[in-house]
Amino acid sequence: TQDRPLFTALNVPNNGSIAGMATDDVVEISCRVDGGGVHVLPIGEVPAPQLGLMKSVKLYERLTVQAIRERSRKLAVEALMAHPLVLSYSRAKPLVDEFLREHRAYGGEWR
Known part of the structure; x- marks a missing residue:
């Protein structure tokens, strides 16, 4: 109120x-x-480990937006590789491939 x-x-x-x-x-x-x-309500400085994690997630978010705009598999894989829960090509590529395959009706063709 x-x-x-x-x-x-x-x-x-x-x-x-x-x-x-x-x-x-x-x-x-x-x-x-x-x-x-x-x-x-500003936070100011955060400890370096937390800031590093936050920046990794933000990089993932920015690359994801770019991948969607460009319909780029390569950028989608790079985005997931930047995410702290994925971090590797061997994990990211199959995730992207499966996601795009399962949601092709909604996402169309990606290069």
Whole structure:
């Protein structure tokens, strides 16, 4: 309500809220929402291991968007290789191949 703020996590442009992440990175971060709008609660610096993980996931996200725009199998594999839960060509390639095969009716042809 306008009288009581709501505290929740939202996906917003980073704009310096998390040090070390790009300004245009979309980040999920705590926010205060009130009658005046959405107010990000900045985090500032995070420990290097966590920042590294966050950057790996962000690289995965950016490469995934590029792969979809270009309908590129190669970029889709590179995207999964950047993801910390995959990390290897031997895991990424079969995942991409299976996904594109199973969802061909929706995704069309990829080069």
